[in-house]
Every structure is written in structure tokens, then in C-alpha cells.
Amino acid sequence: xxxxxxxxxxxxxxxxxxxxxxxxxxxxxxxxxxxxxxxxxxxxxxxxxxxxxxxxxxxxxxxxxxxxxxxxxxxxxxxxxxxxxxxxxxxxxxxxxxxxxxxxxxxxxxxxxxxxxxxxxxxxxxxxxxxxxxxxxxxxxxxxxxxxxxxxxxxxxxxxxxxxxxxxxxxxxxxxxxxxxxxxxxxxxxxxxxxxxxxxxxxxxxxxxxxxxxxxxxxxxxxxxxxxxxxxxxxxxxxxxxxxxxxxxxxxxxxxxxxxxxxxxxxxxxxxxxxxxxxxxxxxxxxxxxxxxxxxxxxxxxxxxxxxxxxxxxxxxxxxxxxxxxxxxxxxxx
Numbered sequence: 001x002x003x004x005x006x007x008x009x010x011x012x013x014x015x016x017x018x019x020x021x022x023x024x025x026x027x028x029x030x031x032x033x034x035x036x037x038x039x040x041x042x043x044x045x046x047x048x049x050x051x052x053x054x055x056x057x058x059x060x061x062x063x064x065x066x067x068x069x070x071x072x073x074x075x076x077x078x079x080x081x082x083x084x085x086x087x088x089x090x091x092x093x094x095x096x097x098x099x100x101x102x103x104x105x106x107x108x109x110x111x112x113x114x115x116x117x118x119x120x121x122x123x124x125x126x127x128x129x130x131x132x133x134x135x136x137x138x139x140x141x142x143x144x145x146x147x148x149x150x151x152x153x154x155x156x157x158x159x160x161x162x163x164x165x166x167x168x169x170x171x172x173x174x175x176x177x178x179x180x181x182x183x184x185x186x187x188x189x190x191x192x193x194x195x196x197x198x199x200x201x202x203x204x205x206x207x208x209x210x211x212x213x214x215x216x217x218x219x220x221x222x223x224x225x226x227x228x229x230x231x232x233x234x235x236x237x238x239x240x241x242x243x244x245x246x247x248x249x250x251x252x253x254x255x256x257x258x259x260x261x262x263x264x265x266x267x268x269x270x271x272x273x274x275x276x277x278x279x280x281x282x283x284x285x286x287x288x289x290x291x292x293x294x295x296x297x298x299x300x301x302x303x304x305x306x307x308x309x310x311x312x313x314x315x316x317x318x319x320x321x322x323x324x325x326x327x328x329x330x331x332x333x334x
Contacts, residue, residue: 001268002301004331010295010305011324014069017294018152020101021066022142022174023059023159023166023188025077027088029114030055035123047118056091057113059159062188065287065309067096068323074149076101076142078165084110084128101145108132111163133164143173150177154294155184157286158200162192175199184293187244188286189213197242202293204248204286210234213241225257226267235259246299250285250310258303266300268307284313284322 002010033047056064063075075097079085081104088110092099107130114126134142146156156178160166171187178185179199186202189195191212197203211218214237216230225231231249238247239259247259255270288309292302308330309322 002297002304002331004328006301007305007308007331008328010292010297010301011069011328013295014291014324015071017066017070017291018072018154019066019070019157019290019294020074020076020146020149020153020155021059021063021157021159022076022146022170023062023157024111024161024163025060025075025079025088025102025165026057026161026163027084027091027110027112028055028057028061029053029112031114031116033116033118035118045118045123047116047123054087054091056088056095056097058111058161058163059157060088060092060097061283062157062159062287063092063097064095065284065321066291068321069288069291071096074098074101074153076103076145078103078105078108078134078138079110080104080108081106082110084112101149103138103141105132105138129163131164134167134170139167139169139173142170143177146174146177150181150183153181153183155186155290157290158185158187159283159286160188160190160193160195162190166190166193166195168195171195171197172199184290186286186290186293188282197244200242200244202246202248202289203238203242203244204250204282204289205238206250206282207252210238210247210249214238224267225251225254226265231257232265235265248289248303248306250282256285256303256307258300260299263299266303268300268303270307270311281310281314284320285310288322288327 030053032051033049035045039046066073089099111129116123185200187200189205191209214234249257256268258266285306289306292305312322313320
């Protein structure tokens with residue numbers, strides 16, 4: 001595990017990290033309000049709006065989680081020619097994220113998700129999206145833009161939400177260019193997208209993603225993860241399948257399991273004290289994990305730092321960021 005002094009020194013070095021996030025970008029819209037009556041038009045609640053918020057979502061939220069620690073974060077994904085894209089680009093710039101690598105495709109809408117909530121209870125979610133796989137022309141654009149920016153990078157994150165931008169061909173292009181420029185590549189996979197992640201440095205699935213990718217049924221055994229033969233088997237299968245240097249499986253309230261090539265599996269207990277909202281916890285984990293690796297931290301220290309960051313963000317409502325001050329305070333408490 002990493003001490004508070006070590007964490008402080010690592011956080012100081014994060015400011016020099018140069019990271020590109022590639023994946024499915026979205027715009028998150030939160031509508032907050034009160035419910036006092038049922039609509040006379042249909043048996044649904046009437047929400048009296050009190051506040052609205054917009055945040056970068058999906059891969060854009062990963063970039064947003066990196067930006068408090070370094071000014072050198074870039075985002076590549078696909079947006080449409082619409083007002084959502086304009087708002088997303090503006091929000092990214094406000095957060096210090098470079099949106100210039102984004103691809104524009106007028107044939108698809110910018111992915112957006114509107115959540116309506118009353119008294120901290122989500123009532124409905126409205127999604128706007130069209131699933132369209134990355135075209136050959138777009139793949140070549142990705143190759144060109146990535147090759148141009150690669151000399152100025154330390155690491156690449158692939159954030160896959162299964163919306164079409166991340167394909168096997170894109171993964172292969174990233175692996176090829178990353179190997180050429182000796183870049184760290186971390187992956188947050190989607191169970192809906194059966195990509196073989198060979199050539200990547202780290203792959204970070206959550207529990208359901210890991211079991212699905214390994215083709216093993218999860219019986220949710222109530223035993224410690226380090227003694228759970230199912231989790232251990234999943235880790236071994238994924239190490240063989242993906243041939244990544246490290247597999248980090250996030251386990252919610254049970255923390256994380258780290259599988260390193262040539263090392264025994266390592267369990268990292270959760271650092272969360274109160275859980276209000278788990279949305280975005282995976283985004284925070286991959287963001288801080290990659291920052292740590294780019295800063296030169298070894299595997300267990302990087303995973304521990306990412307675990308602390310996730311423990312902070314689940315204690316916040318909505319799509320949240322972790323700040324350097326909050327992260328350092330979390331280590332000092334422990």
C-alpha cells in the first residue's frame with residue numbers, strides 16, 4: 001500500500017502527466033426537482049424543476065477526472081453537429097480538457113443522457129444516441145490524429161461504453177502506435193463489446209464485465225475476494241485471454257483484485273466510507289490509475305491510489321470529480 005507521504009509526492013508529479021482519453025463521449029444532463037402531485041394526463045409524477053446541471057459524460061467524464069491533476073489531458077471520440085456537441089465542447093474547455101482531437105460526424109447525434117430526479121431519487125432517464133460503428137474513414141482519422149499527438153503523450157486510456165466508437169480495429173491501431181512510442185495503455189472495457197485487448201498495459205473491468213468476458217457465472221459468493229475461487233479463476237482466464245501486464249477487477253464494496261503477470265493475486269479493500277452514488281466510480285478509477293502509472297508508480301501503489309479516489313467519488317451525488325486536496329486527505333485519514 002501507499003503512504004500519505006508517497007501519495008502526496010505522486011500527486012505533485014501528476015501535473016506533468018500527458019494523457020489522451022479515447023472512447024464514447026457523452027453529455028450528461030441532470031434535472032433536479034420536487035414532486036407534489038400526479039399528472040392529470042397520465043399516472044406519472046409531475047416534477048417541478050429546481051435545478052439543472054450539465055456535465056461531460058462517458059469518456060469525457062474520465063478526461064474531466066484527470067484535469068484537476070494535470071493540464072495535459074486530451075479527448076478523442078465522436079460527436080454530432082448539434083447543440084449537445086457545442087455544450088460538451090464548452091464544458092470540456094471549462095474543465096481544462098483539450099477537445100480538439102474529437103471527430104465530428106453529422107450522421108449521428110452527440111450521445112446524451114438526461115436524468116430526472118426528485119428528492120435524490122431518479123425517476124426517469126432519457127437517452128439520445130445512435131449506435132454506429134467507427135467507419136473506415138474515421139479509423140484512418142483516428143490513426144492520423146493519434147500518430148500526430150503520440151510523441152507528446154505518456155499514456156492513453158480507452159474508455160469503451162459499447163456505443164460504436166471503440167472497435168477491434170481501433171484497439172489494434174492504439175496498441176500498434178502505443179508500442180511504437182512506448183506509451184502506457186489502460187482500458188475500461190464494455191461487456192457488450194467483445195474486443196481482444198492484446199497489447200494493452202492494463203485492463204480494468206468491473207465485476208460483471210470481468211465475469212462476462214471470462215464466460216464464467218458469478219454466484220456472488222459471500223467470502224473474501226482473495227479466497228473466492230470464482231474471482232481467482234476469472235482473473236486467470238482474462239490474463240490468458242488479453243495478455244495484459246495487469247488485470248484490475250473492481251468489486252464495488254469489496255474493493256479491487258489485482259492480477260499481475262508473474263505475481264500472486266492481490267486484494268485491495270474498499271476505501272469508501274459512505275456510498276451515495278456509484279455512477280462515475282469506474283471513470284474515476286481508470287483516470288487515477290492511469291495518472292499513477294504515467295507518474296511511474298508501481299502496480300499495487302497505482303491500484304491503491306485509484307481505489308482511494310473511487311472511495312471518495314461514491315460519496316458524492318451525480319457525476320463528480322476528485323480533487324488533489326480530497327485525495328491527499330483520504331490518505332491522511334487512513
